Amino acid sequence: MKAFYFAKIDYIKARTQLYVLLVITAVVVVIMQMSKDMTGQAGFMYGVFLAIVFSTTPFGNCTRKDVGFQQLLPATTLQRVMGRFVYGLSMLFIGIGIGLVAAAGYSMLTGQRETIPLPLCLIIFAVGLILITVQYIFFYLVGESKGAQFLSLVRMVPGMCFFFGSIKLTGEIQKDPSGAAKIIEMIGGNLDSIGWGSVALAVLVMAGGILVCTRATMKKDY
Amino acid sequence: MELLEVRNLSKYYKTFRLENISFMLPKGYIMGYVGQNGAGKSTTLNLITNICKSSSGEIYVDGRSCNDDESSYKETIGYIGDEFYFPDNFKVRHIRSVLNNFYKSFSTEKFDELVTRWKLDRKLEVKDFSQGMKVKLMFASVLARETKLLVLDEATNGLDPVIRAEVLKILQEYIADGERSVIFSTHILSDLEQIADYIFFIHEGKMVLYDAKDELMENHLLVKGERRAIFPELQKALIGITDNAYGFEAILPGDRADLLTNDFHFEKPTIDQIVIHYIKDREA
Numbered sequence: 001m002k003a004f005y006f007a008k009i010d011y012i013k014a015r016t017q018l019y020v021l022l023v024i025t026a027v028v029v030v031i032m033q034m035s036k037d038m039t040g041q042a043g044f045m046y047g048v049f050l051a052i053v054f055s056t057t058p059f060g061n062c063t064r065k066d067v068g069f070q071q072l073l074p075a076t077t078l079q080r081v082m083g084r085f086v087y088g089l090s091m092l093f094i095g096i097g098i099g100l101v102a103a104a105g106y107s108m109l110t111g112q113r114e115t116i117p118l119p120l121c122l123i124i125f126a127v128g129l130i131l132i133t134v135q136y137i138f139f140y141l142v143g144e145s146k147g148a149q150f151l152s153l154v155r156m157v158p159g160m161c162f163f164f165g166s167i168k169l170t171g172e173i174q175k176d177p178s179g180a181a182k183i184i185e186m187i188g189g190n191l192d193s194i195g196w197g198s199v200a201l202a203v204l205v206m207a208g209g210i211l212v213c214t215r216a217t218m219k220k221d222y
Numbered sequence: 223m224e225l226l227e228v229r230n231l232s233k234y235y236k237t238f239r240l241e242n243i244s245f246m247l248p249k250g251y252i253m254g255y256v257g258q259n260g261a262g263k264s265t266t267l268n269l270i271t272n273i274c275k276s277s278s279g280e281i282y283v284d285g286r287s288c289n290d291d292e293s294s295y296k297e298t299i300g301y302i303g304d305e306f307y308f309p310d311n312f313k314v315r316h317i318r319s320v321l322n323n324f325y326k327s328f329s330t331e332k333f334d335e336l337v338t339r340w341k342l343d344r345k346l347e348v349k350d351f352s353q354g355m356k357v358k359l360m361f362a363s364v365l366a367r368e369t370k371l372l373v374l375d376e377a378t379n380g381l382d383p384v385i386r387a388e389v390l391k392i393l394q395e396y397i398a399d400g401e402r403s404v405i406f407s408t409h410i411l412s413d414l415e416q417i418a419d420y421i422f423f424i425h426e427g428k429m430v431l432y433d434a435k436d437e438l439m440e441n442h443l444l445v446k447g448e449r450r451a452i453f454p455e456l457q458k459a460l461i462g463i464t465d466n467a468y469g470f471e472a473i474l475p476g477d478r479a480d481l482l483t484n485d486f487h488f489e490k491p492t493i494d495q496i497v498i499h500y501i502k503d504r505e506a
Contacts, residue, residue: 002323002324005320005323005324008319008320008323009309009320012309012311012312012316012320013309013311013312015311016311065305065306065307066307066309068273068303068307069307069308069309071271071272071273072271072273072296072301072307073296073320073324074292074293074294074295074296074297074324074325075292075293075296075324076292076293219275220275221268221273221274221275
C-alpha cells in the first residue's frame with residue numbers, strides 16, 4: 001500500500017503535468033485531423049510516447065531535500081522504489097488512454113473508422129514498459145536527485161526512438177506489405193500469444209528493474 | 223531509562239571521518255549537539271534519522287534499531303532540519319494527506335489545530351512560506367503524531383528571536399511528560415544554555431566533551447590574568463589560551479583549580495566560552 005502512497009507523492013509533485021497532458025490530447029487530435037500522414041495508430045503511439053517521456057518527471061523535479069523527505073517517511077527502500085514504478089506504470093496507462101482517446105477523436109472528426117489490433121496494443125505497452133524500466137534504472141544508478149541534471153539530455157531519447165521508430169516501421173510496412181505479410185504468415189495465428197508474451201516479458205523486466213533499483217539505492221546517503 | 227543510545231558510531235567519507243561516537247540520552251531530557259561547521263553534527267543526526275547509512279556502530283531509539291524494523295523506528299522519530307524538506311509545490315493539505323497516509327499515529331485534528339494556531343496559509347504553496355512559517359509547518363507535522371525522539375538540526379537558524387523563543391517553549395513542552403527526548407544541534411549556544419540538559423561537543427568527527435550541562439559548567443573555570451603569570455604546569459592545564467587587550471583568557475578543568483594563585487581571576491564560564499576555548503585548543 002505504501003508504494004501507492006509514494007506514487008501519490010509523485011502525482012502531487014507533478015500535478016501540473018496532468019493538466020498539460022489533457023491539453024496535449026486535444027492538440028494531438030487536431031494535428032491528426034489536419035495531417036494527411038497521421039493515422040489513428042500514430043495517435044495511439046504518440047500517447048505512449050508521452051507516457052514514456054512524462055514518466056521520468058519525478059526524477060526531473062526531484063531535489064536532494066525531496067529525496068530526504070521521502071527517506072524520512074516510515075517505509076522500506078523497496079516500497080519507495082516500487083512507488084516510483086507504480087507511478088511509471090500508471091503513466092503508461094494514462095498515455096494509452098490518451099492514445100485511444102486521440103484515435104477515437106480522429107475517427108470522429110475524419111469519419112474514418114480505424115481499429116487498433118489488441119496484439120499491437122500489447123506489444124506497444126510492453127515496449128513502453130521496458131523503456132520506462134530502463135530509464136528508471138539509469139536514473140536510480142545515477143542518483144535520484146542527480147538525475148535531474150541528465151534528464152534534459154536523455155529524457156526525450158527513449159520516447160522519440162520509440163515514436164519515430166514505430167512510425168518508420170509502419171511506413172515501411174505500408175510501402176512493402178509483402179514483407180510484413182511474410183512475417184505475419186510466419187507468426188501465423190500466434191499474434192495474440194506474441195502480444196501477451198511481450199507483456200509478460202516486460203513485467204519480468206520491470207520486476208528485475210525494481211530489484212536493481214532497490215539494491216542501487218539501499219546503501220545510498222541522502 | 224535511555225531513549226537514545228548511540229554506540230561506536232562511525233561514518234567514513236572520502237574527505238571526512240566521523241569516528242566512534244557514543245552517547246546516551248535518557249527519557250525526558252534535551253541534548254545539545256554542538257560543534258563547528260563540518261564537525262560532524264549533521265552527519266550524526268542524519269545517521270540517527272537513517273537518511274545516511276553508518277559505516278559501523280549501532281543506534282537504538284526507545285530500544286528499536288532501524289535494522290530491525292525501519293518503519294516502526296522512523297515512526298518514533300520526528301526530524302526538523304535547517305533546510306525545509308517538503309516539496310516546494312506542496313500545499314498544507316497535501317502534506318496533511320501524505321503524512322496521514324504514512325504515519326499510524328498522525329492526528330489530522332491536531333495538525334489542523336496547529337496550522338490554525340500558527341496561522342499557516344492553506345492556500346499558498348509551501349515555497350512561498352516565510353522561514354518562520356516553514357519551521358512551524360515542520361513542527362506541526364512532527365507534533366501531530368506520537369514521536370519519542372525529536373531530532374533538530376540547526377532548526378532555529380535564521381529565525382527571529384520571538385519565533386526562536388516559541389520553538390524553545392515547544393521543546394520544553396515536548397519533553398514535559400518525561401517520556402520523550404530531544405537532540406538539538408545549533409550554533410546558538412545561548413539557546414542550549416536555556417534548555418539543554420546534556421551537551422555533546424564534537425570536533426572534526428571526534429567527541430571532545432560529553433556531560434550534563436550543569437556538570438560541564440561546574441567542572442570548568444574561565445581563567446583570566448596576565449600572560450607572564452602563567453607558569454609551566456598551569457600552561458599545560460589551561461585549555462585554549464587566548465590573548466586579549468587585558469592579558470589572556472582560557473578554560474581550566476575544575477579539578478586543576480588548585481593551580482590558581484592570586485594572580486588570576488576566575489569565573490563560571492558559559493557553554494559558548496567552553497566550546498570556543500576547546501576549539502582553539504584543538505586548532506593550536
